[in-house]
Structure formats: C-alpha cells, structure tokens
Amino acid sequence: MQEFAPDVLVAGGGNAALCAAIAARRAGASVLVLEAAPRFYRGGNSRHTRNMRVAHDTATANLTGRYTEEEFRDDLLRVTSGATDDDLARLMIHESKDMVHWIGAQGVRFQPPLSGTLSLGRTNSFFLGGGRAMLNALYRTAEALGVAVRYDSEIVDLAIDDNHFKAAVVLENGARYSVPARAFVAAAGGFEANTEWLEKAWGPSAGNFLIRGSPYNRGTVLKCLLEKGAAEVGDPTQCHAVAIDARAPKFDGGIITRLDCVVFGIVVNRHAERFSDEGEDIWPKRYAIWGRLVAAQPDQIAYILFDARAITLFMPSLYPPIQADDIRTLAARLDLDPDALETTVAGFNAACRPGRFDPEILDDCATVGLVPPKSHWARPLTTAPFYAYPVRPGITFTYLGTRVNSEARLLMQDGRAASNMFAAGEIMAGNVLGRGYAAGIGMTIGSVFGRIAGTGAARHAQD
Amino acid sequence: MHRTDALAEGDRVMTVCNACRYCEGLCAVFPAMEMRRSFADGDLDYLANLCHHCGACFYDCQFAPPHEFNVNVPLALAKIRAQSYARNTWPGFFSPLFARNAVAVSALALASLVGFLAGFALAGANALFRAHAGPGAFYVIMSHHAMVVVFGIAFLAALAALAAGLAHFWRGISEPAATLASPALLAAATHDAATLRYLDGGGAGCMNEDERPTDRRALFHHLAFWGFLSCFAATCVGTIYHYGLGREAPYPWWDLPVVLGTLGGFGLVVGTPGLLLARLRRDPAIADAANSGMETTFIVMLFLTALSGLAVLFFRATPAMAVLLALHLGIVFTLFLAFPYGKFVHGLYRFAALVRYARERRTLAATPDRGS
Numbered sequence: 107m108q109e110f111a112p113d114v115l116v117a118g119g120g121n122a123a124l125c126a127a128i129a130a131r132r133a134g135a136s137v138l139v140l141e142a143a144p145r146f147y148r149g150g151n152s153r154h155t156r157n158m159r160v161a162h163d164t165a166t167a168n169l170t171g172r173y174t175e176e177e178f179r180d181d182l183l184r185v186t187s188g189a190t191d192d193d194l195a196r197l198m199i200h201e202s203k204d205m206v207h208w209i210g211a212q213g214v215r216f217q218p219p220l221s222g223t224l225s226l227g228r229t230n231s232f233f234l235g236g237g238r239a240m241l242n243a244l245y246r247t248a249e250a251l252g253v254a255v256r257y258d259s260e261i262v263d264l265a266i267d268d269n270h271f272k273a274a275v276v277l278e279n280g281a282r283y284s285v286p287a288r289a290f291v292a293a294a295g296g297f298e299a300n301t302e303w304l305e306k307a308w309g310p311s312a313g314n315f316l317i318r319g320s321p322y323n324r325g326t327v328l329k330c331l332l333e334k335g336a337a338e339v340g341d342p343t344q345c346h347a348v349a350i351d352a353r354a355p356k357f358d359g360g361i362i363t364r365l366d367c368v369v370f371g372i373v374v375n376r377h378a379e380r381f382s383d384e385g386e387d388i389w390p391k392r393y394a395i396w397g398r399l400v401a402a403q404p405d406q407i408a409y410i411l412f413d414a415r416a417i418t419l420f421m422p423s424l425y426p427p428i429q430a431d432d433i434r435t436l437a438a439r440l441d442l443d444p445d446a447l448e449t450t451v452a453g454f455n456a457a458c459r460p461g462r463f464d465p466e467i468l469d470d471c472a473t474v475g476l477v478p479p480k481s482h483w484a485r486p487l488t489t490a491p492f493y494a495y496p497v498r499p500g501i502t503f504t505y506l507g508t509r510v511n512s513e514a515r516l517l518m519q520d521g522r523a524a525s526n527m528f529a530a531g532e533i534m535a536g537n538v539l540g541r542g543y544a545a546g547i548g549m550t551i552g553s554v555f556g557r558i559a560g561t562g563a564a565r566h567a568q569d
Numbered sequence: 570m571h572r573t574d575a576l577a578e579g580d581r582v583m584t585v586c587n588a589c590r591y592c593e594g595l596c597a598v599f600p601a602m603e604m605r606r607s608f609a610d611g612d613l614d615y616l617a618n619l620c621h622h623c624g625a626c627f628y629d630c631q632f633a634p635p636h637e638f639n640v641n642v643p644l645a646l647a648k649i650r651a652q653s654y655a656r657n658t659w660p661g662f663f664s665p666l667f668a669r670n671a672v673a674v675s676a677l678a679l680a681s682l683v684g685f686l687a688g689f690a691l692a693g694a695n696a697l698f699r700a701h702a703g704p705g706a707f708y709v710i711m712s713h714h715a716m717v718v719v720f721g722i723a724f725l726a727a728l729a730a731l732a733a734g735l736a737h738f739w740r741g742i743s744e745p746a747a748t749l750a751s752p753a754l755l756a757a758a759t760h761d762a763a764t765l766r767y768l769d770g771g772g773a774g775c776m777n778e779d780e781r782p783t784d785r786r787a788l789f790h791h792l793a794f795w796g797f798l799s800c801f802a803a804t805c806v807g808t809i810y811h812y813g814l815g816r817e818a819p820y821p822w823w824d825l826p827v828v829l830g831t832l833g834g835f836g837l838v839v840g841t842p843g844l845l846l847a848r849l850r851r852d853p854a855i856a857d858a859a860n861s862g863m864e865t866t867f868i869v870m871l872f873l874t875a876l877s878g879l880a881v882l883f884f885r886a887t888p889a890m891a892v893l894l895a896l897h898l899g900i901v902f903t904l905f906l907a908f909p910y911g912k913f914v915h916g917l918y919r920f921a922a923l924v925r926y927a928r929e930r931r932t933l934a935a936t937p938d939r940g941s
C-alpha cells in the first residue's frame with residue numbers, strides 16, 4: 107500500500123473521530139482518518155443519534171431554557187451515582203458550552219426538539235436531520251480542509267513502544283499494511299458489536315442480545331490499547347441496554363425498534379409470569395433498566411401486553427404489535443402457555459385498584475396485594491383486541507474504556523501519561539460515565555474530548 | 570390494502586419514519602406524517618404531493634439502502650406522486666398519456682405546427698414568406714379573432730380539466746372543500762409555494778447528486794416559474810391593450826407586454842436547462858426513472874415555448890417571422906392543451922397539498938413523550 111505517514115492518525119470515523127480530525131487539521135497537522143466501515147456505514151453509532159447535551163446560560167433558538175453547568179453536573183452525578191471523574195466531568199461540562207458553537211461552525215445544523223422528546227428541549231440540542239446529517243457535515247468540512255479518509259480500513263493492531271505510539275496495522279479489503287504517525291487518536295467506539303467479548307462479560311446469554319448500532323464497533327482498538335499498557339476505566343461487566351422489539355435485526359436496528367409502552371401494560375417472561383414493576387416511575391427514568399431486566403429472564407425474551415385502550419398512548423414503532431381478540435389466542439400466537447397467561451392477566455386485573463388514569467403524571471392507578479406490584483398506570487387488560495410486543499435486550503453502548511487525563515491523553519498502567527496517544531468518545535466515556543446514562547451525553551463526550559484530543563495530538567506532532 | 574405497490578411501499582416507509590422522526594425538521598412531510606398512525610392511499614397521495622423532492626431525507630437517513638430497512642422517502646413519494654397525477658386526470662381515459670408523455674406531446678406539437686402552417690398558408694399563401702412591420706403585422710398572418718378563438722378554447726379546456734383533476738385529488742385526500750375557501754390558508758400556501766419554502770432541505774440546502782447540499786434547483790425553478798408567470802402576464806396585458814385600449818401587437822420593445830415577455834422568456838430559457846441539467850445529474854438512487862419522460866417533456870416544452878417566443882421577438886421584422894410565429898403558436902397551443910396531462914399538474918397538486926398542510930399545521934397536536 108502507499109506510504110503515507112500523517113502527523114495525526116485517527117482511529118474511527120464517528121463523531122469523536124471527526125471532531126478530533128478537524129481540530130487537528132485546523133491546528134495545522136496532516137491527518138488521516140481510518141474508518142473500519144464502508145462509506146455508507148461510516149460514523150458508527152453516531153449515525154443513530156439525534157441530539158447532544160450542552161450547558162448554556164440562556165435559551166437559544168433551539169434550546170428552550172437555560173441549563174447551567176451546575177445543573178448538568180448534578181444530573182451527571184445522579185445518573186452515575188457518583189461514578190465519574192469529577193475533574194473530567196467539570197471540564198467536559200464547561201467545554202460543552204463552547205463546543206456547540208464550534209461544531210456549528212464545522213457545518214453541523216441544529217433544530218428545535220423533536221416531537222415526543224419535548225422534555226429534552228431544554229438540555230439537548232437536536233441535529234437537523236439526525237446523526238447521519240451531522241456526520242455528513244463533519245465529513246464535508248474535514249475533506250474540504252484536507253483530512254484524508256480511508257473507508258473499509260480496520261485497525262487490527264498497534265505498534266506501541268514504551269508508551270509511545272509508532273504505527274497502526276490496517277486491514278483494508280484483505281490487504282494488511284502499516285501506517286506510522288507522529289500522534290494517535292483512538293476514537294473507535296465501544297465493543298458492543300463483539301459478541302465473543304460480550305459473552306465473556308455476561309455469559310452465553312449475551313448471544314441473545316441485539317446490537318442497536320453499528321456492526322463495526324468490535325472494540326479492536328480498545329483491546330489492543332488495554333493489552334499494550336493503557337489503563338482501563340469503567341465497569342467491564344456493564345452495558346447500557348434497553349428492551350427493544352425482538353424482531354429487530356441483530357445489528358443496526360437503531361432508534362426505531364424501541365418500545366415505549368411498558369408503562370401502559372404488563373410485561374411477562376417465557377413462563378407468562380410478570381417479573382418487575384412496570385409502572386415504577388415515568389418512562390424516561392425507567393427505560394434503561396428494562397434491557398437488564400429482560401436479560402435476566404429465561405432465553406432473554408419477554409412480552410409487553412396491553413389492550414385496545416393503550417394503543418394510541420405511545421410513539422408508533424417499526425413493527426406492528428401481535429394482536430388477538432382474547433388472551434388465550436394471544437398466548438398461542440406468542441407461543442406462551444394459554445392457561446398461565448390467562449392466570450397472570452386475571453390476577454393482575456383483579457389487583458388493579460380503581461383510580462384516575464393519567465399518563466402525564468404518576469397517577470393513582472396501582473395494584474394492591476400483587477407481587478411484583480405495578481405502582482402506576484395499572485388498568486385491567488379487558489378491552490379487546492389485546493396486543494403484544496416481544497422484546498429482547500438491545501445494547502446501546504459499553505462502559506469499559508481507556509483512562510485519560512484532562513488533555514484526553516491516555517493514562518498508562520504504569521501511571522504515566524502516554525506521550526503521543528489520545529482517546530475520545532465512547533472508547534473513553536467510562537471516565538465521566540462510569541454507570542447509568544443521561545440522554546445526549548455520548549455525543550457531548552465525543553465532541554468535547556475529540557476536539558481536545560485532536561488539538562493536543564496536532565501540537566505534539568508538530569513539536 | 571393499497572391500490573398499488575408504490576402505495577404499499579409508501580406506507581411501509583412512512584411507518585419506519587414515524588417510528589424515527591429524525592427528519593422532522595427538514596420539510597412539511599414529516600410533521601404531517603406525525604399527525605397519523607396509519608397511512609391510507611389518500612394520506613399517501615397528500616404526503617407525496619407535499620414532498621418537494623429536495624433529497625435531504627435520503628442522504629440524512631441511517632436506514633437508506635444498502636441498509637436492510639431500505640428507506641428511500643424521496644423515491645417512494647415520487648412514484649406515488651406520478652401515479653396520483655395519472656389517477657386524478659380528467660377525463661379518466663386520458664391517464665395513459667402520463668406514461669407516454671413524450672410521444673403524445675411530440676405528436677400533438679407536430680400536429681399543431683402543421684395546423685398553424687396550413688392555416689397560415691390557406692389564409693394567404695403569399696403572406697407567409699414576406700416581411701411585415703407595424704401594428705397588426707402578426708394579424709396579416711392569422712387574424713386576432715382566430716387566435717383568440719383557438720387559444721381561448723385550448724385555454725378553457727385545459728382549465729376545466731385541471732379543475733376537475735384538482736377536485737378529484739381533493740376528494741381523494743378527504744379534505745373538506747371549506748379548506749380551499751379560506752383566504753388565510755390560501756395565502757399561507759401561496760407564500761410557501763412562491764418561495765419554495767420546502768425545497769431547501771430544512772435550511773441546509775437541497776441534495777441531488779450526493780449528500781453535499783450543492784443543488785441549485787430552487788434557483789432555477791424560481792427563474793422558470795416566475796419566467797412562466799411573467800410570460801403569462803405579458804399575454805394578459807396584450808389582451809387588455811387589444812380590447813381595452815385598441816392597441817395592436819407588435820408593441821415596441823419598451824412596452825409592458827414585450828418587457829414582461831422578454832424577461833419571462835429569458836427566465837425560462839435559463840431556468841429550464843438548469844432544471845434539466847439537475848435532472849440529468851440526479852443520483853439514480855432517488856430518480857424515478859419510470860417517469861422521467863413526463864418530466865423531461867415538460868421541461869423541454871417550456872424551453873421551446875420561451876425560445877420560439879424570443880425568436881419571434883428578435884426576427885419579427887424579417888421574412889422568417891411567419892414561420893417562427895407558426896412554430897411559437899404551435900408550441901404554446903400544445904403546452905396549454907397538454908397542461909392537464911403532464912408534469913404541469915405538480916404545481917397544482919403541490920399547491921393543494923400546501924393548503925391542506927397550512928390547515929393541519931394549525932392543529933398540530935402534541936404527541937406522547939418518549940425519553941431517549
């Protein structure tokens with residue numbers, strides 16, 4: 107292959123990678139982006155996103171009110187239960203204010219919040235046309251600046267000597283070659299598409315998980331770095347998983363396979379038994395636990411059941427619900443034991459206390475004497491037709507990553523900072539997001555640390 | 570369930586989009602889609618004609634082909650749009666004309682040309698190849714009265730067919746007639762149509778060849794559209810001059826009908842090749858190949874109308890005038906007669922769809938929230 111030794115080599119082609127590449131190029135470095143995916147699938151999970159969380163002191167055309175740094179930090183501390191590096195978190199939150207303008211100057215356009223997500227309109231800025239539109243703008247800008255991009259180019263190995271990056275080994279359409287560079291930015295995402303790795307962490311049940319995003323995020327770069335001396339961060343045994351339609355494809359089903367109807371019905375497992383409180387809290391606060399709840403059920407499958415009264419209460423989704431005029435027929439269509447399902451539904455119906463149903467608030471429709479209870483929105487399933495969605499755990503992202511300092515420089519297992527290696531995006535998200543999730547923070551991490559990493563890498567390469 | 574495969578595909582694609590909604594900010598189609606949970610044929614006809622084919626949602630879509638969800642909104646809606654033109658045609662037995670538009674329009678143009686030439690010759694064979702000048706010079710060749718009768722009939726026939734098609738379309742999308750009678754809604758739609766509000770990718774620009782928003786169709790359409798209106802206005806002013814003021818064409822170059830006609834002619838002569846070029850450069854992925862004949866025919870006819878009109882203007886004092894005039898009149902006659910049976914109806918149905926959207930925009934209700 108042709109010999110090209112850029113100042114800065116960027117691994118990955120998503121939001122973090124492109125922000126790093128643009129920042130490095132703007133700082134005067136020559137930059138090569140290596141993207142494992144083909145051109146259409148470029149941009150990993152960033153393709154599937156729709157917004158980013160940004161602090162701001164006043165409302166703007168696209169953000170409905172102020173969202174201070176303190177409030178952002180409070181939210182982060184709450185969702186992570188404190189599993190965050192406070193210095194990095196403060197830095198990220200502070201930088202997010204300027205980042206949204208910077209990324210706008212790179213051609214990314216924003217719009218007011220999407221309907222159905224109005225509650226995020228104050229804290230999150232939405233990409234006009236979604237994540238792929240955002241990436242198209244970044245690629246356009248990067249290419250106009252002279253950043254070189256190679257698709258179908260997976261980094262399969264790294265030459266690292268004494269905490270110093272030498273070269274990356276690339277596999278491009280069957281050809282293997284080595285790319286030396288003065289500085290390296292690891293922005294290759296998580297390892298959620300690597301089933302073997304997932305099975306190591308979660309056991310064989312992980313084989314039944316669906317991957318919501320890119321099939322190209324196999325964690326090869328992360329694995330190389332960890333094997334070659336980078337310090338790790340984040341819980342290796344955790345991932346962000348939600349319950350998505352079981353009929354979704356194994357990879358890349360994206361946002362549209364999500365289901366928002368758990369709170370309006372009951373959820374049963376393969377034995378037609380309920381296993382958790384479906385109405386514990388409002389859905390935006392609870393959706394992220396259902397992936398793990400379903401993962402703990404036999405065969406990692408569950409069924410959301412509801413009746414005709416609920417069908418218009420939630421966002422439409424990709425696949426039509428499975429439908430029947432009575433519970434027994436529905437059970438047969440789902441391959442569940444009709445007697446068991448009838449017993450479960452009858453028990454639930456009998457336990458529903460009359461109340462004033464209101465999907466907008468934590469209402470007083472609860473069950474009495476039922477285990478597990480349903481604390482809100484509990485209405486007996488009595489109005490035919492009856493509906494069901496089969497669901498499986500769908501992985502959004504993984505938490506394990508590489509440790510970095512405030513320059514987005516890799517920290518090594520020996521405690522030193524790497525001389526010329528940086529990381530940005532999901533591959534280092536565990537530094538600020540050790541647990542939990544707050545909508546839109548993945549893109550904030552990528553853009554803020556991508557920009558810092560790119561600038562730092564360019565400075566190092568030119569010294 | 571659906572009348573055609575194209576409508577079934579439209580339903581499928583809109584169902585995907587309705588679960589996603591990332592393109593909500595791009596145009597009117599997506600907010601209109603969100604007001605529905607299912608998509609009947611009438612809904613799809615409406616959404617298809619609301620779409621301006623700006624291309625943005627195709628290149629912004631994470632599920633576009635080669636993704637297995639195979640979401641291609643511009644193409645799916647273009648196919649439905651073309652079918653809606655044919656289906657709403659009046660009289661109905663003319664609907665096959667859309668599929669064979671180029672042949673039909675060429676034949677009509679040829680026949681008209683021959684007709685005008687023959688008519689001129691019969692009127693006075695020796696007048697045909699001589700130079701004429703001064704007021705009334707055109708009417709030596711064809712009497713003003715004959716022109717008014719011939720074109721009046723063609724114009725009224727086209728108008729009647731367009732009105733019948735519109736009524737059919739309106740019933741098909743199940744919108745009450747009252748919506749079309751609201752001045753406020755008509756004004757809103759006129760504004761949106763005149764500015765091509767939704768031919769801009771939500772502010773990012775249109776896409777045509779690839780994901781770069783470099784497309785200039787909106788500009789060329791403005792040239793063609795306003796050029797056409799300007800030519801039409803020239804004709805109206807000429808008629809007023811003739812009957813109201815008793816002044817006969819040809820008018821001097823600085824007079825209103827000539828100025829409007831010349832400006833309009835130039836607008837069309839520049840605008841239509843721009844649109845044609847965009848059509849030729851279009852990414853095949855979003856081009857509705859099956860209907861490109863109809864669209865190209867419309868563009869070419871507009872171009873020829875303008876070109877022949879300008880030729881009459883520049884060569885009106887030479888012996889070529891009579892032949893050029895026959896050419897121009899033949900083309901204009903064909904253009905008008907073919908209006909209800911070709912791409913021209915896009916303006917009508919798009920306008921109608923914009924009127925309905927103006928009404929729906931007012932009633933946009935909030936949808937349940939869905940976290941992230």
Ligand SMILES: Cc1cc2nc3c(=O)[nH]c(=O)nc-3n(C[C@H](O)[C@H](O)[C@H](O)COP(=O)(O)OP(=O)(O)OC[C@H]3O[C@@H](n4cnc5c(N)ncnc54)[C@H](O)[C@@H]3O)c2cc1C
Pocket residue numbers: 117118119120121122123140141142143148149150151152153154155156157158159259260261262293294295296318319320322323324325326327360361501502503530531532533545546547548549550552941
């Ligand atoms: C359905 C869905 C919706 C989401 N919505 C949002 C949202 O609205 N807001 C938000 O903030 N977050 C959202 N997220 C999370 C968000 O996608 C990630 O946090 C974010 O995209 C991470 O960005 P990144 O650049 O680090 O990684 P990615 O965007 O995943 O990019 C990783 C890149 O590395 C490439 N790559 C991988 N391995 C190699 C290799 N060995 N060699 C070369 N290249 C390689 C991949 O092809 C890819 O281009 C969502 C996730 C999913 C799945």
Ligand code: HEM
Pocket residue numbers: 620621622761762763765768790793794797841844845848864865867868871912915916917919920
């Ligand atoms: C209500 C008014 C109108 C609207 C909203 C409108 C809108 C549009 C749009 C969005 C397109 C691009 C997509 C497509 O090809 O369908 C288009 C194409 C076109 N329009 Fe219009 N239009 C209007 C009236 C007119 C009129 C009056 C003319 C000229 C007589 C005209 C001439 C054209 C031409 C030549 C094309 C290109 C066709 C093609 O490439 O296939 N339009 N119009």
Ligand code: SF4
Pocket residue numbers: 236585586587589590591592593626627629630631632633640642
């Ligand atoms: S075109 Fe694609 S990205 Fe846009 S709304 Fe439809 S499915 Fe979503």
Ligand code: SF4
Pocket residue numbers: 592595596597598599619620621622623624625626627642643767770
């Ligand atoms: S092509 Fe443009 S106008 Fe048509 S639906 Fe897509 S974004 Fe809207």
